[in-house]
Amino acid sequence: MRVPHTLQVRLALGIGLLLTLLWIGVAAVTAVKLQHDLDEVFDSTLQETAQRILPLAVVDIIGREEEGVTQHLASIRPHNEYFTYIVRDRDGRVLVQSHAADPAIFPAYDGPGFRQTSAYRFYNDEALRGSVRISVAEPLAHRVEAARELQIGLGLPLLGVIPITLIAVALVLRRSLAPVRQFRDGLAARGIRDLSPVETSGLPGEIAPVADTLNTLLSRLQAAFDAERSFAANAAHELRTPLAGAIAQAQRLQSETSDPEARRRAAEIEASLKRLTRVSERLMQMARAEGGRLRSEQASDLRPVLRMVVEDFARLSSFDRLALTLPDLPVLSDIDPDAFGIVIRNLVENALRHGTPDTAIEIKLSPDVSLSVSNDCDVIPDEILDRLTQRFERTNSSNTGSGLGLAIVATIAERVGGELRLQSPIPGKVSGFRAEVQFPPA
Numbered sequence: 001m002r003v004p005h006t007l008q009v010r011l012a013l014g015i016g017l018l019l020t021l022l023w024i025g026v027a028a029v030t031a032v033k034l035q036h037d038l039d040e041v042f043d044s045t046l047q048e049t050a051q052r053i054l055p056l057a058v059v060d061i062i063g064r065e066e067e068g069v070t071q072h073l074a075s076i077r078p079h080n081e082y083f084t085y086i087v088r089d090r091d092g093r094v095l096v097q098s099h100a101a102d103p104a105i106f107p108a109y110d111g112p113g114f115r116q117t118s119a120y121r122f123y124n125d126e127a128l129r130g131s132v133r134i135s136v137a138e139p140l141a142h143r144v145e146a147a148r149e150l151q152i153g154l155g156l157p158l159l160g161v162i163p164i165t166l167i168a169v170a171l172v173l174r175r176s177l178a179p180v181r182q183f184r185d186g187l188a189a190r191g192i193r194d195l196s197p198v199e200t201s202g203l204p205g206e207i208a209p210v211a212d213t214l215n216t217l218l219s220r221l222q223a224a225f226d227a228e229r230s231f232a233a234n235a236a237h238e239l240r241t242p243l244a245g246a247i248a249q250a251q252r253l254q255s256e257t258s259d260p261e262a263r264r265r266a267a268e269i270e271a272s273l274k275r276l277t278r279v280s281e282r283l284m285q286m287a288r289a290e291g292g293r294l295r296s297e298q299a300s301d302l303r304p305v306l307r308m309v310v311e312d313f314a315r316l317s318s319f320d321r322l323a324l325t326l327p328d329l330p331v332l333s334d335i336d337p338d339a340f341g342i343v344i345r346n347l348v349e350n351a352l353r354h355g356t357p358d359t360a361i362e363i364k365l366s367p368d369v370s371l372s373v374s375n376d377c378d379v380i381p382d383e384i385l386d387r388l389t390q391r392f393e394r395t396n397s398s399n400t401g402s403g404l405g406l407a408i409v410a411t412i413a414e415r416v417g418g419e420l421r422l423q424s425p426i427p428g429k430v431s432g433f434r435a436e437v438q439f440p441p442a
Helices: 007-062 138-175 178-188 208-256 260-293 303-316 338-355 405-415
Strands: 084-090 096-097 113-116 120-126 131-138 295-301 324-326 333-336 361-366 370-375 419-423 431-438
Touching: 007 096, 007 120, 007 131, 007 138, 120 138, 131 138, 138 178, 208 260, 303 324, 303 338, 303 361, 333 338, 338 361, 338 370, 338 405, 338 431, 361 419, 405 419, 405 431
Parallel strands: 324 361
Antiparallel strands: 084 096, 084 131, 113 120, 120 131, 295 333, 361 370, 370 431, 419 431
16 A cells, blocks of 8 residues: 655544544453443342342241242233342252243352353352252343443444544644645746745744755855856856957958968958857847846737848848748737847747758747747757757757757746747658747737
8 A cells, every 4th residue: 555645644644543543442441341340230230139039038938838839929010031030949949939030041059159151140149058049140141232232332432433533633734734735836836947935934843944944045046046147148248349359350360461371260260259259149148038037017019029130130141031921910928029039039040050051931920929930951850859959959060050049049938938849840841940939928
């Protein structure tokens, strides 16, 4: 049997089982003690009956005119006779007997005291130096019936008390552990990047230190993440100006020198500096995605932002390559326009860089606030497709990209409550790559 993991169920089962066993044990001990006391009472009644009847029988026998005559005492009214008796002389002749007595069940007299057979309990006594002897019998079934009624009287209340107590224990535990459940549910409902302190009010003393320790850990993690994002953003920002100056110097060197080898090396330096510039820009976008506010107070139409970014790209590449599809009605969402622009730029740049040259790139915004960018390329294996949202991950080592574009898009989608889906090949085709981001609606 598998033990439940919840503290409430374990405590309820443990306390309920303990109380049940305790009550059953107490009832059993009480029944045994009462059975012993009951036997003492019945034995005392047997003895008392014999000692009360024997003097009366002696007087009656002495006053008789005829000896050896058996006298049957008639019943005044019908009743259950649990105790029967016979009075015998020294020779065993029955002198007096109760109306329901059967002399056959009485064993031969063998002296005063208690005797017992398989069906009866007897008490013997005598008077006049043993010339008058009395034996009182009680059926053992009478005692068994009394003991059974006693056990039922003890057991029946437990059948009602135990379930009521178990329900009461469960309700008390549920109410007592309500703050712990709220603490658990609050942690379960958090996003993976939510490092704000947890609520500790109302927690019992055994759990409150755990919550305080968790809050301390969360604050340390938040400080570490903030420091990391701040460093990345500041470093990328501070690199902009010197990188732009270095690129300008490399370009000037190319224009001023007549040495082909020097011009080639200056061009390589310029290309390396431009790659570093792109990486620094991506790092700034990543810091923005991880630490900035990505949702606005009011919803806005995403179509103008998408159209403006696509027009910017059209100035740098053939406009015929970018096929933009927009719905007629506004597409409203509360995602920050700057964050939406970062998503568009990274998806389009990824398609331009990795797509087959001179092939169309399809950009589509759906009314359900879904943005998809598709380009033609060889089919990307699933094991590589699953890793493309990781940082600095590329389809192959020969690509010149930073490996941060899709990671930035995935981070923004997650932070705003959306989802990034990657597909290769494009559904309905045998090749191509599609990146689709589902944004939360207004």
